[in-house]
Every structure is written in structure tokens, then in C-alpha cells.
Amino acid sequence: MTASGIADSAVERFAARERQRFLDSHPASVRLAERARHSLYGGVPMHWMSDWSTPAPLFVAEARGARLLDVDGHEYLDFCLGDTASMFGHSPAPIARALAEQGARGLATMLPGEDAVRAGELLAGRFGLPCWQVAGSASDANRFVLRWARAITGRKVILVFDGCYHGSVDETLVRGREGRTVHRPGLIGQARNLTQHTRVVPFNDPAALEAALSQGDIAALLCEPAMTNIGLVLPEAGFLQQARELTSRYGSLLILDETHSLSAGPGGCTRAWGLKPDFLTLGKAIAGGVSCAVYGFSRAMAQAMQLAQQHAREPLAAPEINGHGHSGMGTTLAANALAMHCLRVNLEEVMTDTAYQRMLGSAAQLAEGLRDLFAAHRLDWTTSELGARCEFQFRVHPPRNGAEAEAAFHDALQQALHLYLINRGVLITPFHNMLLCSPETGPDEVQRLLGALDEGLGELLALPGARG
Known part of the structure; x- marks a missing residue:
């Protein structure tokens, strides 16, 4: 059992299943990834683009508002928003x-x-x-x-x-x-x-x-x-x-x-x-x-x-x-x-006051929903808020400094949950559990993310030995 409350063996079984699901359902991305390896170092234009949880890079066709469309035709609710670059939505x-x-x-x-x-x-x-x-x-x-x-x-x-x-x-x-x-x-x-x-x-x-x-x-x-x-x-x-x-x-x-x-x-x-x-x-x-x-x-x-x-x-x-x-x-x-x-x-x-009112309202709804969700699954995880941004961490109390935040990292669990969400049409920031709401992120989008995460945690925790 790890500090996250979930056994590593269960996380790996869960992640292996999700990696195969991604490969099966994203043939166009897989083909582009193979083609890109011949001209792009690591198969991506910036090497850190391979740091996502997917077993092959996810190639995007277009992005508008709070949604992305990939080259396989899958649509995603985007709570990463270009790691803040598109905080006000894609192509306002x-x-x-x-x-x-x-x-x-x-x-x-x-x-x-x-x-x-x-x-x-x-x-x-x-x-x-x-x-x-x-x-x-x-x-x-x-x-x-x-x-x-x-x-x-x-x-x-x-x-x-x-x-x-x-x-x-x-x-x-x-x-x-x-x-x-x-x-x-x-x-x-x-x-x-x-x-x-x-x-x-x-x-x-x-x-x-x-x-x-x-x-x-x-x-x-x-x-x-x-x-x-x-x-x-x-x-x-x-x-x-x-x-x-x-x-x-x-x-x-x-x-x-x-x-x-x-x-x-x-x-x-x-x-x-x-x-x-x-x-x-x-x-x-x-x-x-x-x-x-x-x-x-x-x-x-x-x-x-x-x-x-x-x-x-x-x-x-x-x-x-x-x-x-x-x-x-x-x-x-x-x-x-x-x-x-x-x-x-x-x-x-x-960047209007009205836009921020929508963003902050959605983020508050999301943070409250995450807290309720973790309580329902008996997970001692914490959620912090900064305006339109919120994050959940695998620890009981919010961290006071970088060392405490880093000590709560569980890369395998984080990657597995992110990949599960991607396979259900939801993107969050790949480097940690950060979520950002744009003016185009409304109550329905928030509930869809919470529903997908709820299902993912339920499936993970139902695996034999998941709770030790």
C-alpha cells in the first residue's frame, strides 16, 4: 500500500489496460507517431510533448473553446488548456x-x-x-x-x-x-x-x-x-x-x-x-x-x-x-x-470580468465535486484552489512547500488516471493533477469530468488487492 491509499500492483494492471485501449482506439495518432520518428526527435516537435500518459503521442486536428478534436475524430473536454496558454479558451x-x-x-x-x-x-x-x-x-x-x-x-x-x-x-x-x-x-x-x-x-x-x-x-x-x-x-x-x-x-x-x-x-x-x-x-x-x-x-x-x-x-x-x-x-x-x-x-x-466570473464559478464547482468524490471513495486526498485553477494531491493536507508537494507525487497513479480520462474524452495537465477552467467550461463539462473520474476510481479500487 502506498501513501496514495492504492496498491501499486493494482495501478499497473489498470494502466496496462488503458494503454492498450488507447492504442486500439487511436490508429491515426499511432501512424503519425511512427511517421514523425523519422523527422522529429522523439517523434514530437518539443521533446516534453512525449511526457503525456499516452503510449503514443496524441495528435490534435483542431481546438476551439474548451474542446479538442484529435486526428482519429475523438473530441475531448480540455482542462489543460495548453498548460495555461489557452486559459481563456482555444481561439476565442x-x-x-x-x-x-x-x-x-x-x-x-x-x-x-x-x-x-x-x-x-x-x-x-x-x-x-x-x-x-x-x-x-x-x-x-x-x-x-x-x-x-x-x-x-x-x-x-x-x-x-x-x-x-x-x-x-x-x-x-x-x-x-x-x-x-x-x-x-x-x-x-x-x-x-x-x-x-x-x-x-x-x-x-x-x-x-x-x-x-x-x-x-x-x-x-x-x-x-x-x-x-x-x-x-x-x-x-x-x-x-x-x-x-x-x-x-x-x-x-x-x-x-x-x-x-x-x-x-x-x-x-x-x-x-x-x-x-x-x-x-x-x-x-x-x-x-x-x-x-x-x-x-x-x-x-x-x-x-x-x-x-x-x-x-x-x-x-x-x-x-x-x-x-x-x-x-x-x-x-x-x-x-x-x-x-x-x-x-x-x-x-x-480577459473580462464576466469571463472570470464564469471561470471561477466552474472551478469552485469542480473543487467541491472533487472533495465529495474523494470522500465517497474513502481516499484521503486534498484539493486546493487558485481562482480558475484547482489541483488534487495524494495527501491528507495541502502542502506547505515544494518538498511536501513533491513527497506526495505518485507518478504511476497520476499517469494511469490521466490516461483513463483521455480514453473517456477528458484532458487534464499532464505533469501533475492540475485542472483549469476556461470561460467555455460550464457546469456540464465539470460534471462530465467528475463522472469520468468517479468511474475510473471505482474501477481501479474494485481491482483485487487495490486497497491492500
Whole structure:
């Protein structure tokens, strides 16, 4: 018997049956997977696309609203939503219109248009930070903000929470082990020792946070308001306010990455919880699924950035090479005309209060239904909520930090349940038990997910020896 309450042997029998069911019912996906192996590494365009629970990649034909259609003609209710990139639904009508509009009048010019001005105004009004810049992805936005933080403070060390995830930013690809900062397992081709300029502390641990900050060498704390990529870990009462006070006391900056926690409401956790970051980064869903990210900052930071730029322009060996383009920030396609138009339209017409009301209502219904479901099956599992997002974990109480969340992982059980749901036309986030509701996710969709999971647990627990 495992901590999840279900025997491993039963999980494996259950999973084997579901793997065969997938192969039998998805011949077109299986054929494409075999064909893809000849031209795509691992048979997929990004290697992590093979991390789903399916025995062969599931190939998608189209996606609209809260539904996907695969190449075999199967329809799915989508509670993954591109791991947040399509949080407001696949191809919302205003975004589809914006793509057509801008596609006919220019995609990339390296020059701003009125869309950029309007988007900046909308971002400032929504999130309460007056100044904004645009990047191509949240990873890039975080990279650029870390450069600014180091330039402003004159310090090199970045502080993160154990189990964090901020895209592919090198400084964040670390973990905490027995009080030490170590490289995150699985890194490929890592040449630089990341632990020289990154420090890790547990989430929800003010004493550890202060001990790290008090050393006086940390440029910034980069964190999510709630951890979302090692299982959902919510902040304890007052912890984020303590983080703000401690970073200010010790001369470090506070950077909030709300790429996932934008699910909390129209202004993310920053607005919902009255947070006061120095910098705020947002990606994935901010332009309706079109590749785009933004970062906002206070007037004080804007002034500090100007001073840092002036210092960087002081002549060195080659005074003729000292312009903005050599700052180490920005890519040619960042803030392209297509992304800026979609960003504006998404903020004006898609990310509305009405949309969030539907999303939050569906997520609340889902979380309540999960709790009732686990109680009915006598499973001591917990469910946590963050606005339109919720997650169930194989433990009795919600985790306080990344280590507790990770200790509750049961990869085989998770994969088996996910595959069962896929075989019944329901997708949830593949990396853990995260579920996200879009404006197109209504009560019927929620009940269908709950019904499928109820049946799956019933079949699993009915296997001989499932409960030990």
C-alpha cells in the first residue's frame, strides 16, 4: 500500500489496460507517431510533448473553446488548456478576428503602433504598475527582469523557492537539498555552476527567507504568489506580505511571476491580494495564446533602470558599441505587430470580468465535486484552489512547500488516471493533477469530468488487492 491509499500492483494492471485501449482506439495518432520518428526527435516537435500518459503521442486536428478534436475524430473536454496558454479558451473569437486583421496589415516591423500604447494603458490599469515592456515569452521576460535587478542593485545572487518553475531561466533550474542549493535533476548540457549565483529556500518559511536575504548579496527574490508547477502550494496568511517587507529591508527586489497565477482573477494575485511587487511578469495566456509576454514595474524601478542604462553606456574599450541593442535584452520578434494587436484585443475583449466570473464559478464547482468524490471513495486526498485553477494531491493536507508537494507525487497513479480520462474524452495537465477552467467550461463539462473520474476510481479500487 502506498501513501496514495492504492496498491501499486493494482495501478499497473489498470494502466496496462488503458494503454492498450488507447492504442486500439487511436490508429491515426499511432501512424503519425511512427511517421514523425523519422523527422522529429522523439517523434514530437518539443521533446516534453512525449511526457503525456499516452503510449503514443496524441495528435490534435483542431481546438476551439474548451474542446479538442484529435486526428482519429475523438473530441475531448480540455482542462489543460495548453498548460495555461489557452486559459481563456482555444481561439476565442476576438483573437481569431485579430489574427486575420493584423495578418493582412503586417506582422513584424521593429516599430511600435497604437496597439502598443493602448496595451500599455490597459496593463497599467489592470495590474496597478505604471510602466511596461514586452517580450516573446515569460522565460524571456523573467530573464530580462533579472538583468535589470542585477543592474539596479549591483548584486548578482537571485533567490527562488524550492520547487519553483519560471520557464527555461537558468538561475531558476535549481532545487534545495538538505539546506544546500543543487542543480535541478535532468538538466542537459549545463556548463555553468548555477549555484554560484542562485540560492534556494522553502516556500512559506519566513525565517529561512530572512536568513538568505540578510546576507546582503541578493539582487531579487523571483517567485510566484502561489507555487503552481510542483503541485499547487498556496501561501500561508501573511507570508507574501512578509516577503515584501523582508526584501525591502535588505535591499533586494521582489519579482512576481504571474504567468500561471493569472487564474486568480482579472489582475492576478497582485490585484486580488493587494501585492506590491517591484516587477511583475506575465506570459502564456496574456495575448490569448499568441506568443507574447510582458513585464511591469513601478516608477521607482523605471528611474533606477534609467540610471543603470546610463552607467552601462560609459565608454569602455569600444565606445562606438554602447547602444540599447547591446543590453542583452530583447529579441527581433518581441513586441511584433501581430502579438501587440492580439495583446490589446485580449485585454479589451477576452480577459473580462464576466469571463472570470464564469471561470471561477466552474472551478469552485469542480473543487467541491472533487472533495465529495474523494470522500465517497474513502481516499484521503486534498484539493486546493487558485481562482480558475484547482489541483488534487495524494495527501491528507495541502502542502506547505515544494518538498511536501513533491513527497506526495505518485507518478504511476497520476499517469494511469490521466490516461483513463483521455480514453473517456477528458484532458487534464499532464505533469501533475492540475485542472483549469476556461470561460467555455460550464457546469456540464465539470460534471462530465467528475463522472469520468468517479468511474475510473471505482474501477481501479474494485481491482483485487487495490486497497491492500
